[in-house]
Structures are given as C-alpha cells and as structure tokens.
Amino acid sequence: MTVPSGLYAITPDALVDDDARLMTAVAAALRGGASLIQYRDKRSDAARRHANAAALNALCREAGALLVINDDTALAAAVGAAGVHLGASDGSLAAARAQLGPDAVIGATCGNSLERARAAVAAGASYVAFGRFFASKTKPDAPPAELATLAAAHAALDAPICAIGGLTPDNLGPVARSGATLIAAIDGVFGAADIEAAARAYVAAIGGQTARIP
Numbered sequence: 001m002t003v004p005s006g007l008y009a010i011t012p013d014a015l016v017d018d019d020a021r022l023m024t025a026v027a028a029a030l031r032g033g034a035s036l037i038q039y040r041d042k043r044s045d046a047a048r049r050h051a052n053a054a055a056l057n058a059l060c061r062e063a064g065a066l067l068v069i070n071d072d073t074a075l076a077a078a079v080g081a082a083g084v085h086l087g088a089s090d091g092s093l094a095a096a097r098a099q100l101g102p103d104a105v106i107g108a109t110c111g112n113s114l115e116r117a118r119a120a121v122a123a124g125a126s127y128v129a130f131g132r133f134f135a136s137k138t139k140p141d142a143p144p145a146e147l148a149t150l151a152a153a154h155a156a157l158d159a160p161i162c163a164i165g166g167l168t169p170d171n172l173g174p175v176a177r178s179g180a181t182l183i184a185a186i187d188g189v190f191g192a193a194d195i196e197a198a199a200r201a202y203v204a205a206i207g208g209q210t211a212r213i214p
C-alpha cells in the first residue's frame with residue numbers, strides 16, 4: 001500500500017471515552033482532507049478499542065483514507081486496518097511486517113535519530129516519524145528533534161518521512177520543506193472548535209510546500 005502524503009490526524013485522549021464524539025470528530029477531519037488517521041487510545045479496554053478501531057476503519061475506507069492503529073499490531077490485524085504505528089517499546093517492526101503482510105503501512109517512531117530510522121526501514125517500516133518539532137500540549141515531555149535530521153533522512157532514505165509534535169498550519173512550512181511529506185497532528189486538528197476547517201487549513205498549508213532537498 002502506498003503511504004499517502006498530507007495530513008495525518010491522530011485521535012486525542014479527550015475523545016476516546018466518547019465513541020459517538022470520536023466518530024464525529026474523525027469524520028470531520030476526513031471531510032477536511034486528512035489522508036491518514038491514527039487511532040491512538042491508551043485508555044479504553046480491549047473490547048472498546050476493537051469496536052472503535054473497526055468503526056474508524058469503515059469510516060476511513062468510505063472516505064478513501066487509511067487507518068493506522070497505534071501500538072497494537074494484533075488489533076490492526078483483527079480489524080483489517082491499513083497498518084500500525086510502533087514506538088521503540090511497542091514491539092518488533094519485523095514481526096509486525098510478518099503479521100500484517102507486504103502491503104501494510106507500518107510506521108516507526110525515530111525521535112531525532114537517523115540511525116533509528118535506517119534500522120526501522122531495514123526492519124520493514126513503510127514510513128519513519130521524527131519529532132517533536134514544536135512544544136506539544138499532548139506530549140510535553142517528548143524530546144526535541146531538528147530540521148537537520150529531517151533533511152538528512154530525506155537525503156539518505158527511500159521512505160516517506162513523517163513529522164510530529166506541536167505542528168500547526170502556521171509552523172509546518174520549514175518541516176515540510178525539509179522533507180516531511182506526512183504532517184502528524186493531534187491538538188491542532190482535534191482541539192479545534194471546527195475540526196473540518198482545521199484539517200482543511202493543514203491540507204492547504206502542506207499543499208503549498210515542497211522539499212528543497214533533492
């Protein structure tokens with residue numbers, strides 16, 4: 001499966017306790033043009049996570065977008081999601097690739113490390129994620145990442161690059177011009193009063209950027 005470019009909207013903690021609001025909010029992000037959705041839910045029990053993941057997967061398919069499940073390869077497989085996003089302590093990328101198959105979208109958290117990204121691609125990651133680039137209300141303790149790392153990854157790796165952490169339509173320009181083709185955001189999309197309009201603003205801002213580095 002090709003990894004899409006554009007807005008990668010990740011569900012916030014604030015919505016996972018309210019299934020109806022979660023669906024309405026994700027539907028709005030999809031109308032606003034999000035191409036990838038990540039279901040990130042560290043609070044719900046297994047049954048609720050399964051039900052939400054299945055419903056979000058159907059919503060994404062209807063919209064022509066893809067659903068990635070955070071942390072949980074087995075849940076991605078169980079609901080037939082497009083793939084999974086794994087951090088350093090979330091299990092093996094190679095095992096996820098073996099379980100989900102060659103077409104799955106498998107993302108890897110790489111912080112500020114090109115070496116981690118190289119290893120992730122070698123282990124089967126479809127995209128590599130660097131962050132955080134700006135102060136993040138969602139994850140205030142995430143260590144900072146540099147634009148130079150994005151540029152180095154863009155030059156060295158044959159894999160789509162995702163950027164995350166405090167990104168907004170107003171500050172994403174340098175990040176996109178350094179090689180990130182996927183802009184991930186939680187609060188800037190789902191914390192907005194008008195989620196659809198917020199997503200549209202990201203998509204418009206991303207559309208105006210092209211990487212400067214060949």
Ligand SMILES: Cc1ncc(COP(=O)(O)OP(=O)(O)O)c(N)n1
Nearest residue numbers: 070085086087088109129162164184
């Ligand atoms: C696109 C994207 N990038 C990074 C992360 C962070 O993953 P991780 O380090 O495993 O932390 P948690 O999100 O699980 O708290 C992500 N989820 N998505």
Ligand SMILES: Cc1nc(C(=O)O)sc1CCOP(=O)(O)O
Nearest residue numbers: 131132136138142166185186187
């Ligand atoms: C989940 C996550 N991971 C990060 C990393 O740096 O790996 S930053 C982050 C939170 C992103 O949310 P917001 O767009 O609200 O800042």
Ligand SMILES: [Mg+2]
Nearest residue numbers: 071086087090
């Ligand atoms: Mg994780």
